[in-house]
Amino acid sequence: MTKKKKIISAVALLLFAGAFAVTGSLTSDKTANEDIPLHDGDILVDNNTVVTSDDVSDLKNADTYFQELRATLDMDRNKILAKLDKSEKNKLLKYMEQEKTVETLIVNKGLPESFVVITDTGINITVNTEDLDQATVTKICEIVMRQTERKASEIVVQDVS
Numbered sequence: 001m002t003k004k005k006k007i008i009s010a011v012a013l014l015l016f017a018g019a020f021a022v023t024g025s026l027t028s029d030k031t032a033n034e035d036i037p038l039h040d041g042d043i044l045v046d047n048n049t050v051v052t053s054d055d056v057s058d059l060k061n062a063d064t065y066f067q068e069l070r071a072t073l074d075m076d077r078n079k080i081l082a083k084l085d086k087s088e089k090n091k092l093l094k095y096m097e098q099e100k101t102v103e104t105l106i107v108n109k110g111l112p113e114s115f116v117v118i119t120d121t122g123i124n125i126t127v128n129t130e131d132l133d134q135a136t137v138t139k140i141c142e143i144v145m146r147q148t149e150r151k152a153s154e155i156v157v158q159d160v161s
Helices: 003-027 053-062 065-081 086-108 134-148
Strands: 044-046 114-118 123-127 155-159
Touching: 065 086, 065 114, 086 114, 086 134, 114 134, 123 134, 134 155
Parallel strands: 044 155, 123 155
Antiparallel strands: 114 123
16 A cells, blocks of 8 residues: 555544544533543644655645545545534534635645644644744644634644655
8 A cells, every 4th residue: 555545544534533523522421521631732743754755756746645635535524424414514514614724824824735634633734845843833733723713732733754
């Protein structure tokens, strides 16, 4: 399995986990945050290698990497939307709208293109850069927090390298 397919599979898994969390949170009497320890407020940066540098070069040259991820995510979500009730659909549609808004604002601020996935439990942002610095992460987190009203502890920013 290529690294690109692994990333797409990981995004699909995140999507299904988010859909499960949406469904579970609507039926649960407990709040989801009862078992989660408090976070110190630091911004999380995930620099784990998810693709090789050769794959990154190929993806950047093709200019289709994030477009393919979005298309796969949209296809998966369309399947899920057909199975959800009205309130769950509205919640997922709100997340999808926020994702597009955040991605647009990130590019408009002169930051690298990003792929944003929002779920009940958190927000994952993959930035199309091999060298992600703290200043870029901070700017992205500020945009995300402003648009989604989420805390920094719920946001993970990672690069493609």
